[in-house]
Amino acid sequence: MKRIHTIDVTRGIVMIIMALDHVRDLMHTTALTQDPTNLQTTTAALFMTRWVTHLCAPSFVFLSGVSAYLTFKSQHNPAQTKRFLLTRGLWLMLLEITVINFAFWFDIHFRTIILQVIFAIGLGFVTLSFLLKVPVRVLGIIGWSIVLLHGLTTLIPVPQNPGLAVGWSFLFVTNVFTLSPNFTLGTLYPFIPWLGIMLAGFGFGSVFEKAEPIRRNILWRSALLAISLFVMIRLLNFYGNPTQWAAQKSSLFTFLSFINVSKYPPSLLYTLVMLGLMFGLLALGDIQPNAFTKVMATYGKVPMFYYLVHWYLIHSVMFGMLFLQGFRWEDIPIGTFSFGRPPNSGIELGAVYGVWIAVVLFLYPLCRWYANYKATHRNLKWLSYL
Numbered sequence: 001m002k003r004i005h006t007i008d009v010t011r012g013i014v015m016i017i018m019a020l021d022h023v024r025d026l027m028h029t030t031a032l033t034q035d036p037t038n039l040q041t042t043t044a045a046l047f048m049t050r051w052v053t054h055l056c057a058p059s060f061v062f063l064s065g066v067s068a069y070l071t072f073k074s075q076h077n078p079a080q081t082k083r084f085l086l087t088r089g090l091w092l093m094l095l096e097i098t099v100i101n102f103a104f105w106f107d108i109h110f111r112t113i114i115l116q117v118i119f120a121i122g123l124g125f126v127t128l129s130f131l132l133k134v135p136v137r138v139l140g141i142i143g144w145s146i147v148l149l150h151g152l153t154t155l156i157p158v159p160q161n162p163g164l165a166v167g168w169s170f171l172f173v174t175n176v177f178t179l180s181p182n183f184t185l186g187t188l189y190p191f192i193p194w195l196g197i198m199l200a201g202f203g204f205g206s207v208f209e210k211a212e213p214i215r216r217n218i219l220w221r222s223a224l225l226a227i228s229l230f231v232m233i234r235l236l237n238f239y240g241n242p243t244q245w246a247a248q249k250s251s252l253f254t255f256l257s258f259i260n261v262s263k264y265p266p267s268l269l270y271t272l273v274m275l276g277l278m279f280g281l282l283a284l285g286d287i288q289p290n291a292f293t294k295v296m297a298t299y300g301k302v303p304m305f306y307y308l309v310h311w312y313l314i315h316s317v318m319f320g321m322l323f324l325q326g327f328r329w330e331d332i333p334i335g336t337f338s339f340g341r342p343p344n345s346g347i348e349l350g351a352v353y354g355v356w357i358a359v360v361l362f363l364y365p366l367c368r369w370y371a372n373y374k375a376t377h378r379n380l381k382w383l384s385y386l
Contacts, residue, residue: 005297006286010059010063013281015300015303015306015307016296018307023356025339026314026341032346039257044252046349047260048256049352051256057194058271059278061117061121062197062204064121064201065197065199065201065205068202069204071084078133081129085129088384089126089128091122100308112186123195128199128202136203139199139202139203143195143197143200146196147193147196150196151240151268156172183336184336189265194265197275207219220279222276222279224276227276233269233272240267241261241262261273295364309366313362314359315340322341
């Protein structure tokens with residue numbers, strides 16, 4: 001499959017932004033005690049640091065759907081595409097519950113398993129592998145219908161039966177279950193709403209087969225449409241997000257209330273505004289390659305490699321921070337739902353940005369090496385899984 005430069009550029013930008021959220025989550029002073037989007041306790045800088053990273057997950061999932069479409073069309077072999085999506089999806093799900101969850105917690109006992117974006121993409125691929133005979137347009141309509149209507153499921157209470165509660169949450173609701181004193185399961189990315197975003201991306205894939213001027217025009221129109229719909233629906237303050245916006249202590253915080261949308265699970269308004277921004281990035285990146293876009297594309301060509309390495313790197317840097325702050329191994333709380341940070345540790349927001357930039361710069365030569373290795377070893381099929 002021929003690579004689409006603007007997809008690599010956009011994915012690279014999103015991956016760089018993603019690292020900021022993970023540095024903040026593991027290292028910021030208030031990350032253990034404060035929700036950065038709580039308008040009663042946050043600052044504008046902290047709110048926007050978190051809010052901008054909302055862009056990452058829907059972009060990954062939507063572009064995964066686009067990539068699945070382009071693979072399907074380039075192979076001209078539904079059976080081969082089905083096999084690839086099925087095996088890749090199962091591989092991603094396995095990575096999530098093993099290598100990636102270990103990167104989250106550094107806990108050899110795996111007392112916490114959270115199902116996040118990689119698991120959602122993997123299960124989406126598995127599901128899509130069995131839907132390839134359905135017309136692409138129909139899958140796209142199904143995807144956007146899920147995006148539009150799944151918010152109605154929040155009106156249905158989670159079942160009281162523990163087994164049904166886990167199943168319902170796995171499909172529709174973000175939830176955390178303490179299944180035993182030593183094991184916690186988090187359904188952070190419920191399957192159905194994220195499948196809707198992937199199917200929407202699959203249905204949108206044909207746009208990237210069009211000539212550049214036409215494609216760019218469609219991307220700009222899609223960005224405008226998504227953002228306009230977000231503004232109109234949000235102004236109604238009735239449907240599309242679990243919480244309504246309201247006047248705050250200042251006009252700035254009222255604006256923050258207006259854009260404060262729910263990711264867990266992804267609300268309609270969250271999806272519209274974030275995909276709108278993603279369409280804008282795709283349109284901006286749909287140009288002749290230059291120095292900036294080539295650097296961004298270097299990250300975007302190796303998303304899984306970057307994702308795995310950046311988690312282990314950031315978590316290791318966090319431990320280095322703790323030791324520099326005078327903590328010892330016996331102070332580190334390794335256990336259920338714990339990153340290993342003791343109370344009264346962490347760095348301020350400005351330092352978070354410094355660590356983030358250092359992490360991104362450190363990863364660049366590694367990503368460039370691996371991207372070149374993949375490009376020169378196309379005969380190694382296993383590389384397509386990493």
